Structures are given as structure tokens and as C-alpha cells.
Amino acid sequence: AARRDRPAPAPVHTDLTSVTPTGTTARFRRPTSLDEAVRILRDEPGATVVAGSTDHGVLVNIRGDRPENVLAVDRIPELRGITWADDHVEIGAAQTLTEIERSLSRTVPLLGQLLPQFASRLIRNSATLGGNLGTGSPIGDTPPALLALEASLVLVSADGEREVPLEDYFTGYRQSVRRADELIAAIRIPTPTSGPAPLTAFHKIAKRRFDDISSVAVGYAVTVTDGVVVKARIGLGGVAATPLRAYATEELLEGNPWTAETVAEAAAVLRAEGTPMSDHRASSAYRTAMLGTSLERFFVETQESQEAVR
Template sequence: MTGTVEMTGMIELTLNGMPRSISGVLPHTTLLHWLRNEGLTGSKEGCAEGECGACAVLLSRPTESGGTRLESVNGCLLLLAGLHGQAVRTVEGLGTPVALHPVQHALAARGGSQCGYCTPGFVVSMAAEYYRPEREITGRGNGFELEAVGGNLCRCTGYRPIRDAAQALAAPAEGDALAETLRRPSPLPRPVALGTLSGEFHRPETLAEALELLSRHPQARLLAGGTDWGVDVNLKHARATVTVAVEHLPELNTLAWTPDYVELGAGLSLSELERRLGGAVPLLHAWFPLFASRLIRNRATLGGNLGTASPIGDSPPVLLALGAGVVLASSSGEREVALADYFTGYRQTVRRPDEFIRAVRIPLPLAPRVGFYKITKRPLDDISSVAVGIALTLEDGTVRRVRIGLGGVAATPIRALAAEELLTGRPWTAATAREAARVLRREGTPQDDHRASATYRAAMLEGALLKFFHEQTEAGVGA
């Protein structure tokens, strides 16, 4: 590896406010595994794939104002090596039996715990919301967003007393020690290079170093949020010979508006994108709450979601509807590829082994009429059976431009080109919508599987476009 970082076996992090130096770290060791070996057993393993929230911990992240934000994340999906230089807080670092944290006290007072297995995860996620900088307490409520605990499951207590506890939380009291620390800058990820018999883990200091590493190790596993790779490590016992962490690189954390496009860094978490965009890209704004849970969105990235090339990934249908392109970086330079041309087969793309996704670009101006439809077995925190993104531009009641992105109906995410062609130049009427919906029903090559039948998927495609038409008509768009 170039630069000044030497191969070492030592990881340094701040745990519950105290510095820790950890030797002999293996590249695939998760934070949860290490915590429990250290006796910090408040964090539990329930599902090992980021669905139950029993493993939740707080990770310190910088705010745009220079302070610290506490984000709840799944400890089972965090690689310990990837936390070098950062600060983590577990449920043990929030309160004690004789000095409960306000969140713990609220849960205990309102009967929010029975067996207690899930309780530490709820405490952690609620604490992240308790200290959220944007939370505003008014006469109408305490500003607590219940979505904060959307990734935490409870099998025995039921959610009403947990909700009651959340809605009873006031602002942090004057002198709250943890609140005071959040006014100071957050510890940041530091470059590191680990070499063990089990493999290598690198967090390069610069983009040039990352690209050089990738050119030397084209088989390397690229790591950003880890919400996909962490599942493979836990459930499939996957191991990488070389892991390269890239989420910290400034070039992957851009959010820039130009006259022609908005550029979204591939390393920005979805929660960070949601905050920084503030609804400025309406189709993304509609999609964010439907992508997994807040615990996952605090780590998941656009680059990671596109990098997996899954035909049921949630972001491709949205980005296809927006006409997005991906910026691929390598040591020989950058190139932009339209997302419609990016996927070449089942989990295959045009990305070369020496490239990674640096950013996503969405062309401007944005279509003024948009809709996203995710058909799943439960409304939130589920894998889609079918996903449909639609972006429409009308001119005098006629379809001037339309893009429709589809997921779950082919070996790759696709554009609904036949339906788009039928709609373009036609009047935006119920008759046109019905005709286009019948064409949309025949797009792709939907399959029967455990999530849905091919017939059901086709019907959902038709229904999505009809629903979009009626929603737009009710809003006074079209005839």
C-alpha cells in the first residue's frame, strides 16, 4: 500500500467514552462478536442480518455544523476493523441500574420491557432519536419520530408501551453529560492497513491510494456501509482476501448541484442523503422511508446498493426513472455510464474489476410528476416483489417525457421502454393510462418464486401505472 500507513494488527477506537486499543483483529470480525467477547452482552444477536435491531449500537458521526450526531446502527453488520479511529457507544454506556438514562427510565416506567432481549436495542435507537439535533419539542408534541425504532422488533411486549415511552421523552436536561459531548467534533475514521493470515483490511487515506489498491487487488471486496457484505459474513461465512473500505473518502461524499445535474456521492449514507437533500429530489424523498429501516439507512449507500447489481434492489427503479448515470473511477480516470446501460446480466454490470462507483448523477431539470410503488408482503422494512419508479413531464396535457424504472421483473433492473414509447406524445387521459398499463404488464420476464408469482408481478405492474394516473389526476394533473 502506498502512503504512510503501515500494516498492523491494532485497531483503536473510543468505546463508551474510553479509548481502546485492540490487537489481533481479523478482517471479518464484527463489532457485535467482539463486544460480547468483551463482556458487553447488552447487545444481542437476533437475526445477524440487520432486521431485528437487538444488536444496535450508537456510532458517532460529524454534523455539518461541526458537532457530533449519534446514529443507531446494527453492530452485527459493522466490521470491527472498519471502526478504526471512531467512537461507539453501547447500551452499557448510556445508564446504570442505579442511574438510568432517561430513555431507560421511560421504558421501565411504562412497561416497555418483558423478556428484555430486545430492550437494549430499543434503548439505543431511542437514544439516537432523543439526541437528534433536529428534534423539536413544541406544544403539539415532543418531536420524537417513531420511525427511529422501525428497525427494532419486539416479540412479547407489544409496541404500545414502547411508543408511550418514546412520546413521553422530553429534551435532554441541562447538564446531560452525553449531550455536552455532542457539541464537540466527532472522531473520524482513520486510515489503517491490517494484515493477518485471514486476509488484509485497508482503509486508504486518499482516493489515489484506494484506486491503486484496487488495481493491484482487482478481486478486493469494496466496503462502504457494509449492510450487504455484513450479511454474507454472518450467514454465509464469506471471507475476503482483501477488503478496501472507501466510504470515508471525500470524493465519495459529495452532494453538488450543477446547472446540468445533481451529483450524489456513492459513499453517503441514505440517511445523510435524505437530510442533505431535504426533499429537493421528490422521487428520492418518496423512496427513502421505504428502504429497509433507519438502522440500515444510517449505513447503506447508493454505491453499495448499485454495486450488488441485485434485480430487486430498491434504488435502481428510482434512479432509472430519474435518468441517472453512475460515475465509475479507476486509476486510469473516470467515466460516466447511463444506469440503463450499467446492468448487463444477473448481478453483472459494465463495471471493471479495477473500478468502483464514485457517484451517481441525476440530470436536471427534474420531472415534476413522480411516483414510487414498492409491492411487498409488509409495508415497511421488506424486500420488494416488484418496484416501480415513474417520472413524468406533461406539456399542455400531453406526455412530453416519461421514464419508468422496474425492479423484480427481470434478471436486471430495467426501463419499461415499450410503455414509455406508447405514452410519449399522447394525451394524459384515463384511456391512455389504461392502454399503457396493459403494455406495462407485459414488460420484463417475471418469474415465480417464494415472494410472488409471475402473474401477480405482472398485475402489480399494471396496477402501479393506473394508481399513478389516479394520484396525479386527483392532484389536478391531466384530464
Template sequence: MTHSPETPNTQLRLTINGEVVQLQNISPSLTLLQYLQQSGRTGTKEGCGDGDCGACTVAIIGEDANGNPCYQAVNSCLIPLGAVAGREVVTVEGLAKDRLHPVQAAMVKTGGSQCGYCTPGFIMSMFAAYYGGKLDDAAVEGNLCRCTGYLPIRRAAQLAISSASGVANETANGDVNESINGSINGSENAATHTASIGLLNESANCASDGVDHESVDLFDSESDPFRQRLTAATADLRSISYSTDQQQFYRPTELNHVLALLQQHPEATLVAGATDLGLEMSHHRRAFPVLISLEAVSDLKQIRRTEAGVEIGAAVPLSQIEANLHGVFPSLDEMLHWFAARQVRNRATIGGNIGTASPIGDLPPVLLALDAEVELVSAQGHRVMPLANFFKGYRQTDLQSGELIRAVHISTQITPSATRRFSQSYKVGKRGTDDISIVAAAFTVDLDAADQIVHARLAYGGVAATPVRAVQVEQMLIGQPWSWSTIQQVKPALQAAFTPLTDLRGTADYRRMLIGNLLEKFFVEINESQCINQAVHY
């Protein structure tokens, strides 16, 4: 099937808080946050502008791991307008009309807002999780409160989810002994209780012993407008061809259409989740005359399992990889857990993380240690190559003109002569979550029945111009006993294999120390547990 060039139109259509918005001659690379601010929807705040603080969080209707509509928390500071064309966006202004949404009511109830600047972002992260059934600490991991008022925010999340699930007077850890539909414990008097419930629902009546339980049942499953909207949602990710005087934006739905566009526009920039490109557009004011979005191409959004392994489409969001492949590659599971935050993982893709060729990317070391292969495709055909051969230099890859990443292939087979495999990955950063790596490392060893090493992969990020394997040291390990003395014998060669740089995150000496010490840690943990096939954050 071939595609003739389309005539670009000059209008983008999206839905914001239930209202259809038609945008005429507006830059598709303007961020959603910028548009919201310019259009008077100022409840969504700008904090860092990098996707690190979550103040700008909104919800969009996307797809869960099973392909069903779901609310997803995303950073509006990183998403270009073109990416939300045909989608429904919910901002904090859209939650409350006649009454507060339960997550808002819970935040009021627990006193979770101090200066208030971060509150809309927390509310929207909680809103998305409220309908996903997992309103826990992980739901707000991408939101920062600079007033450090996290305890009442956590209580608000617990209170809201207890309301959503119909649980009264108990939570998972006992921190909150009340729900929106329950009564008040502690020192609150009847007057305070009445005022609080009045905020939850204007129709609430205060009985002598507390609350009229029926009157504060705010959002049952049948009357909840947001649940109804979700049930009726169908993502309108149809093919788009949009143009302004300075820019062209395409969102094809078929792979061969993408390849035809690349032939027509060899200068085009490919974009999927835009978590990296969004920074280039918003912070560095880079112009991209031709953008081709891949997020509606179904062939690039599939996860396929075979007897040999797994094929992950380049445009699959990381949050869907987490859900669909949980337990298949535990080291990948854990590295994804430490990868940025929920809002970013809902948008970022595996192809984007590889294609940017960042030397400090989190996923490449894990994939290198798993001997992943990358499948490239163009109008002339396709080829599959080891990921180790894909990175050619700093931010440089083997991609040719007109070519794109179609999928990543990971084998689930171990070396035939091996009896067991141990694999582990590490991420060293200045803070526990939502941070750039100082050094990322991933190791895989296959051992035979005599504990001899028959296969070894030592992969690193943050120690060279590209994600890289220590190939010579891997060869030194083959045939050696898996022992502390073997690790000590190869450690000097391993530390000498790379020439890391000093930057604001860490010195060259510190990185060199980590190169060897992380391998030692890997060995110690294997000896402590013979089922180590998982990643550990360090």
C-alpha cells in the first residue's frame, strides 16, 4: 500500500475538560502547558519545566496495558500540542463544579496544601490513580512539595482511595482511620466536622453523631461523570497532517506511511513520547520544521512474545512495558521502576530511550547486558543488529537516512551449557528517584554446573561517550570460576577499560570507583541469594 502526499490542514482539535477545542494556525510544538496558560487555564502550574517536579501534571485519556481507556498523569510542560490532538485532556479546573472531586475533598480534609503551588499537580496525579485503582506513594512519585508537607498529602491519597474502593474507617497502613464516607475519629469537634463535610458536599447534613453517610457518597460508579466519560472514550488518534507557516506536523497511523513521509521529508524529526524533545522545544527553543509523530502507529506499539523471547515495539510507552512484561526480565522491571517518574513513563518509549543515544540513559545498559537486538526499517527494507553495534558515538547511532527503530528484541534463552543465569542492574544517582544517573550498570553471567562462567555481559552508562560493554573483561571471565578472587583479578582491567569524565554529577575518579565496586556488589549479592535475577537500586 502506498501513500500519496497529503495536503496539510491548519486546524488541531482536542477536548479539554469535556469541551471540544479547535485550534487554528497554532504551532504544534507549543507545549500543552504553554497553551493552557495562554488560554487562561492557569490552574496548571509551571515549576521546573523539565518534567521533574510534577506541578504541571494533567491527565489525558490513554490506554492501559490491556488497550482499555484509562486516565494517565502526564507532564504538560513536555507534551507538544500535536501529541494531544484528538485526545481528551483533564486539568484541575475541570474536576470541580457543583462539588469537589473526592481527591480534592481528601486534600482539603487532611490539610494537604500549604503554599498551594504544587497542589494542582498532586491532585491530578491522584485523580489519574483514583481511576486506576493504585492510589499509593508511587502515584505521586513524580510530584514534589517544596514545603515538604508530604504526610498530609499521603493521608489524602489514602483517604481518597478508601472512598473509591468503598472502604470505611481503615487504610492500608492505619495512618488514616477515616474515609470520606466514614465518621471522624480523634479530637475534631462536631462544628469542625460539619465544616469539613460541608466542603465535601454542600448537601451533606451533620447528624448529632457525625455525618449523614448517604449524603456524602459523592461519586458512586454510576453517577461519576469522569468514570462515565472514561467508559465512553475512544481515542481519536486518526492520521493527522497539520501545517503552519513555519512547521509541518504529521501523525500517521501506518508504518509504511511513516516511511513514505521520511522519503518525502528526509530532514524530518521523529517523535513519540516527546519527553526528551519537549525539553529541546520548551527550554532550548529549538525549531523542528517537520515533525512526524509515531505514537499512533499500531505496528510500533505492540509487545509480542515468542518461544525465543520478546519483541517490544519502539513506540511502546515504558509504563506499558512495566505492566505487560512484569516478571519476564526482573532486572528490566526494577530499572523501569527507578526510571524518572510515573508521568514520564506514561509517555517515554523504549525506542526513544535508545534512539537518543544518551551516554547516561538508564535502559541501554540493561538491554546491552541482555544481548538485546534492535530492528531498523526503511522503505528499502529492514535489518536487525545487536544493540552493542548501534551506538557509534556521542548521541550518534547507526540509523541511516529514512530509517527508524521498529522494535527491540530480547532473548529469554540462556547459554546451552549453562545451568543458571544471574542478572542484576544498578542505578547510582544523587537521589533515589526521578534523577539522572551518575553511573548505570547491568551485569549478566551464566554459570555451568561447576560454577564456571560460560557467558558474561558487563554493561555501563555514564562512563563513556556511549552506553558500552566491557568486552575484553567479559572475555577474561569466560572459563573462570565464579569467585571473589576472579572478580579481584579482573577489577583493575575493568576500571582501566573506560575513561569517564568529571561533571557536576560526579568526578571521573568516583565513576571509576563505581565501575569496579558495582561488579563486586553484584558478586556479593549473588552469593547472598541464588535467585538474584533482579535489579537493585543503589
């Protein structure tokens, strides 16, 4: 009980080398500064980068993967923390999902809707946004919501940093514009400066309600003024080789009244977004159907919430 009242121990620099059962040499390092981490990646771009290790740990445990060069970035101060600027909030890539949930659930409601559906509390205590985005998985839960929020990523290397819109980050199945010598340092989410707050929702379609991998995931941020959609952002996961924005659906919604008729027309367009495949989680036809159903459900939810306010 006394330990809970004391701050966490300061990061300790770690550099361990061991010989694996196959006779190869394996190295594990946990640097305590960003400069050291990017210098290692510059010189050794093949290093396996881990933060919470909730994804990589499964490969080690189930598949028996034994990487020979591991770089842990979870205790680097420059990759942690949440800071507010005039027009955005910046989330450190190594900030755990539980920490983000506690800090931003009210101020960024879409994250408050997403994070309770992300795996289990045990996983959220270790998992990070940087790790979820860094794997490039098309069924990761955070990309659809972050796409709807128009997030961008700060990529850092020994040569400096650059900012990339998340919609331009993914280039193919588990591929991205991030170079082997770069780390995801932070995620920036724009904050509205004026006008009404957008209507938001995160829909996760899976076989189990909690602690499961998505078959389809959809993030919504739709701004309605005087009954008309003035801005629509929709992020999709599980329906293509990469997470993606539903540009055609967004375009149809914007400038039209937020009505059941408009939503029905937009739902037909949304069903055609992406190139869903069939696998053991869901068929392509089911994924297509769920896209349209999701938008219709979102509309009903917004109507019910507005009625509750009245």
C-alpha cells in the first residue's frame, strides 16, 4: 500500500546479451533517451522495436519467435506524456492506453468510446498507440478512430522529425511510410477551436463484445449544424489491406441534411468502400453488410442522444 503512494522508479538503462539455445547471440536494450534510441536504429535498422510488447509477445509465446536484437522504448521520457497546444493534443507514442483512457476519455470522446473495447484492462495497462500503429495491422482498433479524428504521426530519426497525416501513413499490408531508422514519437489530434462538437462513435463488430479482434471497426466524427452535415470523417478497419478513410461516403454526407434518407443513401456508398476479404472471422459479404448497418446504427444513436438531451 505504501508503494502505491510513491512515484514509479526512474528508468534504468538496460543492455543484456545472451546466447540462445541455437547458439546465436541475442541482445536486449532499453535506452533511457530518445537520442540513444534513434542512434541505435540508425546504426542497426533491423532491430525489433517493442513498447508494451502485447503484440510481439504473442509471436514470442505462440510462434516461438526469437529476435536477435530487441530495442525497448517503453521507458523513454520523450515518448511519453500528453500535452495540449492551441490547436491539437499530442500523445506520446509510448503512453499506455490506460493512461490515455484516464486522461482523455472526456475531452476526446471518441477515444473514450474506443478504449474500453480495446482488448482487456491487462492489455491496456501495457499497450501503446505507437505500438498499435507501428504494426500496421489492418484490423487494429485505434486506426479507424484516429483516422476519423484526422490524427497525424510524428516520426523521428537521427536526422530529425517529420509529421505525416495518418491517412497517408499506411501504404500496404503491414507497410507504411515509416523508415526502418524511424520511431513513432507522438500522435497529434486536432482540437476544434469553435463551432459544435462532432457527433462521434466507435463501432467494433466482433464475435465477442470484449477482448476480441475486430472483424470490422468504424470510427465516426460527423459535425452537424442546423440539421446539415458540414463535416464528416469516417475511418475503417478490417475491410482492406490497410485502415482507410471512407472518402466517398464523407463526400456524399457533407452538405446534405442529417436525415434517415441521406443516411440510407450514404450507407449504400459505404458498403462499397474497401475490398473486404473472407477469413475465419467473417466473410467479405458480412463485412460489406456491416459497414452499411453501422452507419444506420450511428444515425439512430445520434437521434436518441439528441432526444435524451431534449
